[in-house]
Amino acid sequence: MSLPIIDVETPIFILFGAFSVAAALVIVNGKNVFYSAISLGVLGISVAVLIALLDPAAYAVYSVLHLLLYVGATVVFIAISLVLFRGLQVQEYGVRWAAPIATIMGIILLAAIILSFSSSITASNSPIPPSFNLSVLSQQLLIKYWFPTIIIIVALATTLVEAITLARRD
Amino acid sequence: MILTSIGLYGIFKSRNIIRILLSSEIILNSSILFVFSAGSALGFTYTPILFSIFVIGMALTEVIVAFAAIILYYRLRGKLEVG
Numbered sequence: 001m002s003l004p005i006i007d008v009e010t011p012i013f014i015l016f017g018a019f020s021v022a023a024a025l026v027i028v029n030g031k032n033v034f035y036s037a038i039s040l041g042v043l044g045i046s047v048a049v050l051i052a053l054l055d056p057a058a059y060a061v062y063s064v065l066h067l068l069l070y071v072g073a074t075v076v077f078i079a080i081s082l083v084l085f086r087g088l089q090v091q092e093y094g095v096r097w098a099a100p101i102a103t104i105m106g107i108i109l110l111a112a113i114i115l116s117f118s119s120s121i122t123a124s125n126s127p128i129p130p131s132f133n134l135s136v137l138s139q140q141l142l143i144k145y146w147f148p149t150i151i152i153i154v155a156l157a158t159t160l161v162e163a164i165t166l167a168r169r170d
Numbered sequence: 171m172i173l174t175s176i177g178l179y180g181i182f183k184s185r186n187i188i189r190i191l192l193s194s195e196i197i198l199n200s201s202i203l204f205v206f207s208a209g210s211a212l213g214f215t216y217t218p219i220l221f222s223i224f225v226i227g228m229a230l231t232e233v234i235v236a237f238a239a240i241i242l243y244y245r246l247r248g249k250l251e252v253g
Contacts, residue, residue, distance in 0.1 A: 036188075137220070159230070
């Protein structure tokens with residue numbers, strides 16, 4: 001007698017999808033900006049989990065990178081920077097046409113994505129992805145895409161200098 | 171798609187600079203998720219990872235530069251509302 005195989009990936013995927021939507025709503029509608037920044041961290045974690053669940057063998061490395069670089073650096077930087085605004089009072093004024101315009105733009109984007117997806121899927125034969133190899137990724141990053149890599153390195157170094165300048169200024 | 175719509179709603183609705191920046195980060199996350207979904211569906215392994223590494227690096231730079239501008243704006247105006 002064999003035990004039934006339970007698919008745990010789908011409920012986890014749905015759960016973290018719901019988490020990401022809830023975190024996004026808190027970011028947009030939250031009264032305190034600091035909690036919105038914390039919710040951005042929750043959103044980043046949810047997106048990392050969703051990416052890992054899409055293809056664990058291939059995308060797990062990027063999922064860890066997303067957690068370390070995005071959640072660990074960007075969101076923490078935003079949260080810490082908000083402390084600089086002492087006595088910050090956030091006043092929000094509702095804009096009536098925001099919801100319909102966002103809905104219309106969302107529908108247009110959805111239609112564009114569906115059209116592009118349908119044309120791409122019919123054009124390709126859906127090849128099976130090869131197994132992930134970290135050395136191939138490094139080679140592509142340093143040989144094929146060397147120029148964007150240099151740009152990113154220079155931009156991050158410039159950002160480091162800027163952050164030091166900001167921290168030293170009264 | 172839902173995340174993109176929520177981010178767009180936040181950008182249009184809010185007049186606080188920080189919340190607009192956070193809403194744009196929602197759209198960034200949704201676009202990264204879409205790239206990986208498309209890569210998984212079409213059988214690409216390395217392209218979404220390489221694309222997202224560059225996007226995340228530029229997003230980190232953009233956030234820090236934006237916050238420097240926001241801090242300067244707050245020192246000049248004493249408020250964070252625009253419009």
